[in-house]
Amino acid sequence: MSNGKLEELRGQLDSVNQQLLELLSERGRIAQQIGQEKEKQGVPKYDPVREKEMLDELVAQNKGPFDNETIRHLFKQMFQASLKLQQSDHVKHLLV
Amino acid sequence: MSNGKLEELRGQLDSVNQQLLELLSERGRIAQQIGQEKEKQGVPKYDPVREKEMLDELVAQNKGPFDNETIRHLFKQMFQASLKLQQSDHVKHLLV
Numbered sequence: 001m002s003n004g005k006l007e008e009l010r011g012q013l014d015s016v017n018q019q020l021l022e023l024l025s026e027r028g029r030i031a032q033q034i035g036q037e038k039e040k041q042g043v044p045k046y047d048p049v050r051e052k053e054m055l056d057e058l059v060a061q062n063k064g065p066f067d068n069e070t071i072r073h074l075f076k077q078m079f080q081a082s083l084k085l086q087q088s089d090h091v092k093h094l095l096v
Numbered sequence: 097m098s099n100g101k102l103e104e105l106r107g108q109l110d111s112v113n114q115q116l117l118e119l120l121s122e123r124g125r126i127a128q129q130i131g132q133e134k135e136k137q138g139v140p141k142y143d144p145v146r147e148k149e150m151l152d153e154l155v156a157q158n159k160g161p162f163d164n165e166t167i168r169h170l171f172k173q174m175f176q177a178s179l180k181l182q183q184s185d186h187v188k189h190l191l192v
Contacts, residue, residue, distance in 0.1 A: 016126060034102065
């Protein structure tokens with residue numbers, strides 16, 4: 001009975017994990033397009049002002065249960081991964 | 097003209113950020129319920145076997161653009177944050 005409840009919650013978690021993966025991947029694809037656009041315009045990829053704005057906006061929208069510090073930490077990791085993606089695209093572009 | 101393109105992509109990114117925040121928060125709420133259920137059952141919160149299964153499943157579903165190592169890293173951060181949430185709920189519970 002109790003194990004049924006745990007199984008149900010785990011099923012929900014798996015579904016959310018999958019949706020998170022899809023959204024993260026979509027975020028990665030948009031970041032790649034932004035990287036290409038910045039490349040064309042000769043603008044630096046890393047924009048700390050824009051990053052701060054995004055983090056402030058996310059914290060303003062945060063209703064929990066994660067505290068603001070955790071939200072900042074998790075999104076900073078995603079931003080770093082996106083930047084790495086843009087930079088590796090740049091290297092690939094140079095190698096072509 | 098080009099700035100319009102960048103603005104459009106940034107708008108898309110903001111929208112995805114917001115959806116990610118909502119999903120992350122939903123994940124946090126489910127993790128809290130799992131923590132309460134485990135508490136009742138006297139089962140440990142941290143389950144490395146289940147965590148490995150979730151990571152393997154995510155990597156199997158990953159179609160890019162992030163590489164598998166990055167997906168593992170990002171999700172591990174989310175898992176750790178969820179575990180911290182369960183543990184702080186436990187402390188609150190003890191203090192009541």
